[in-house]
Amino acid sequence: MVRIGVKRTAPEEVDADLLVVGIFSGEDPPEGLSSAAQPAVGSGDFTGKQGQASLLYAGESLAARRLLLIGLGERSSFAPERLRRSAATAARRARTLKARSVAFVMTTPEGSDVRGAARAAAEGAVLGLYTFGKYKTKRDQGEEPEGFDLILGGAEDEEAASRGAEAGARIASGSVLARNLANEPSNTATPEYLADRAREIGDRHGMTVTVLDRAGIEQEGLTGLATVGRSASNAPRFIVLEHRKGGGGKPVVIVGKAVTFDSGGISIKPTAGMEDMKFDMGGGAAVLGAMEAVGSLDLPLDVVAIVPATENLPGGDAFKPGDVLTMPNGKTVEILTTDAEGRLILADALCYARRYDPTAVIDCATLTGACVVALGNHASGLMGNDEDLVAEVQAAGETAGERAWPLPLFEEYTEQIKGDTADLKNSGGRGGGALTAGAFLKEFADFPWAHLDIAGTAYGKKGNAYTTRGATGVPARLLVEFLIGRSA
Ligand code: BES
Ligand code: MN
Ligand code: ZN
Secondary structure: OOEEEEEEOOHHHOOOOEEEEEEEOOOOOOHHHHHHHHHHHHOOOOOOOOOOEEEEOOHHHOOOOOEEEEEEEOHHHOOHHHHHHHHHHHHHHHHHHOOOEEEEEOOOOOOOOHHHHHHHHHHHHHHHOOOOOOOOOOOOOOOOOOEEEEEEOOOOOHHHHHHHHHHHHHHHHHHHHHHHHHHOOOOOOOHHHHHHHHHHHHHHHOOEEEEEOHHHHHHOOOHHHHHHOOOOOOOOEEEEEEEEOOOOOOOEEEEEOEEEEEOOOOOOOOOOOHHHHHHHHHHHHHHHHHHHHHHHHOOOOEEEEEEEEEEEOOOOOOOOOOOEEEOOOOOEEEOOOOOOOHHHHHHHHHHHHHHHOOOEEEEEEOOOHHHHHHHOOOOEEEEEOOHHHHHHHHHHHHHHOOOEEEOOOOHHHHHHOEOOOOOEEOOOOOOOHHHHHHHHHHOOOOOOEEEEEOOOOOEEOOOOOOOOOEEOOOOHHHHHHHHHHHHO
16 A cells, blocks of 8 residues: 655655645645746646646756646635545556655645644545456556655644544545445355454454354344345354443444345346445445544544344245334334345344444445435435434534435334334335435434435445545545544
């Protein structure tokens, strides 16, 4: 992985293959770079518009081999997310140029400190360079730079910048782990594979790992997971990771849906796009990625991660529409469609979370197509039973650049999932599909709880400055941000 450093030097004196400087709309380049950058700026070719990038060969006036100007947009609306994107753009350009060393001149957004800015830049650089290339036998996409140095030009605290850069790299590594897990196809990423990766995370960071196999799941009375996983030959796993660095008291619990392939089961999905259902474990992947970062940052907090993992397949032993399940909290559920499987395994996990007497529980799941219709790919749906917690999760998403937007859980949505034969039914019909799914989960959440529907954000057809096609790692960084906030 690229090494992120911090240096205090005048930009014109930095020895690097690629020197990168961000410039605000309509503003002049920093003094030392003005003779090199002036032709591009003065001609109007480079205006500082957000996302714009101009590569210059500066010659004598700079110690660096090349100069990349990056548009930062309007100064008044500059925020860490734009810094993250600029660093990603810089890192990607360095890769195509095969530049070994990058010097990225830091610009600290107003209202943000240099530590937070360095963190955002480091995240951008690492995430921008991410690719999932392991199954390509041939590839040529340049060479990843060895070093990416954040250059402090002014009076910024170097120590704080270094801490921020280090934290950013660790947080990004967690997101990379989440992306790698989610991009992995279902013939590799089975429930047992996820359990093995969880064991590795636990061993690396001194966490307690508990994995229940099929028999253990049945014994524990986790009906949803046992039922959904019954017909799968890759047997289900119930994965629990405990990070106990906050004194061993009441923890925050994070829960991630990990359906390693969702065919829909007996209520089978149409062929078109079904390959994307390998991403139906994106929630579990993000939770494991967040735990990797939590361990690596050694957060002084008690955190428990729960990942119910299974395939959802048709078969002679599969569950069927009309079946009635008795869930771990005693509530009964009539199955209307075996394709609404995520809420069944999440309900088990929420019931299981009760034993920790948690201060807060956040679950994340690629739960409904309806959420994608509501918010597209630009925000995760956010629901919950506690206003303050929902606001805290939303704020964490904003800071992390992983946006989550509140959706309502009115009583009427609960009415919509009241059952005829049983207490509840596992589908509330077409109207408000994301909200009836949330209302279903609420029936199992006996503590402050928030739910993130990441069906539209966990993966995508096209990336942005620091995501690629495929898994995004969302909401691993949101979760880490939330947990950092809770450990302060
Ligand atoms: N995994 C899907 C949700 C999904 C859909 C994720 C599209 C990503 C993209 C989930 O298990 C599912 O099938 N949900 C159904 C629920 C319905 C049958 C009540 C849905 O959204 O159609
Ligand atoms: Mn489904
Ligand atoms: Zn699913």
